[in-house]
Amino acid sequence: MKQRYTVEDLQYLMSRLRDPDGGCPWDLKQTFASIVPSTIEEAYEVAEAIEREDFEHLHEELGDLLFQVIFYAQLGQEQGHFDFPRIVDTLVRKLVRRHPHVFPGADLYDDTEEKSAVDIDEQQVKVNWEVIKAEERRAKGEKGTLDGVAVGLPALTRAAKLQKRASQVGFDWPEIDGVLAKVEEEVRELREAIASGNRAHAHEELGDLLFSCVNVARHLKVDPEAALRQCNRKFEQRFGAVESALTARNQRPSDVSLEELDRLWEQAKQQ
Numbered sequence: 001m002k003q004r005y006t007v008e009d010l011q012y013l014m015s016r017l018r019d020p021d022g023g024c025p026w027d028l029k030q031t032f033a034s035i036v037p038s039t040i041e042e043a044y045e046v047a048e049a050i051e052r053e054d055f056e057h058l059h060e061e062l063g064d065l066l067f068q069v070i071f072y073a074q075l076g077q078e079q080g081h082f083d084f085p086r087i088v089d090t091l092v093r094k095l096v097r098r099h100p101h102v103f104p105g106a107d108l109y110d111d112t113e114e115k116s117a118v119d120i121d122e123q124q125v126k127v128n129w130e131v132i133k134a135e136e137r138r139a140k141g142e143k144g145t146l147d148g149v150a151v152g153l154p155a156l157t158r159a160a161k162l163q164k165r166a167s168q169v170g171f172d173w174p175e176i177d178g179v180l181a182k183v184e185e186e187v188r189e190l191r192e193a194i195a196s197g198n199r200a201h202a203h204e205e206l207g208d209l210l211f212s213c214v215n216v217a218r219h220l221k222v223d224p225e226a227a228l229r230q231c232n233r234k235f236e237q238r239f240g241a242v243e244s245a246l247t248a249r250n251q252r253p254s255d256v257s258l259e260e261l262d263r264l265w266e267q268a269k270q271q
Helices: 007-017 027-028 036-051 055-078 084-097 122-139 157-167 176-198 199-219 225-247 258-270
Strands: none
Touching: 007 055, 036 055, 036 225, 055 084, 157 199, 157 225, 176 199, 199 225, 225 258
């Protein structure tokens, strides 16, 4: 047995799993579409490990995510669309193209070009990156400012990306005070919609409120998905503390009043 396996070994393993003669029945049944949910789940597990600073298990989660890429590569090769080397080649070429300040000769290993003596800061790198990405989108035939923002993204993430794109062409609040005022306006409109009894209108206004909250996050340079995940964890911890306190008294949340649950909740917050 090898002391340490390589990416080539992983590719070989994948080909064995998909081998019609002796492969795995489950892997053989899979398609591009069928493994998408697993890909999304693995990406979130990587994010969770990082947020928890669980570096002991992060390499394992990254491996699970890498396996998704290998799986897609195997399917692409079988169907004649692409293979793993093409995925790598396309990625390297794109990253070289998007980092002209590092690769002025537009070649990964070409050091013959004289490197720029002009220092470039992080902000300028971001500006250049977006300009190059915009050029790539135009080359793909994506002409609108919002073209190419994946529909399958989580709604909070997609909202932030749409707002970021719009801000790049000047459609944005200059200061966060304007964004907060918009949030307050949307809260008022939601109250009015609820009072009217029109559920469809309330549904729409709630969406507007969430969209405005994402705008606040963007102005604060906060990832709205990460902020909400952190809030979810905090809620789980506090509600778990409430349940533990009740369990110690041989009670369940349904056994006590809302006032008692609120008292235990405040106690959990203090802890």
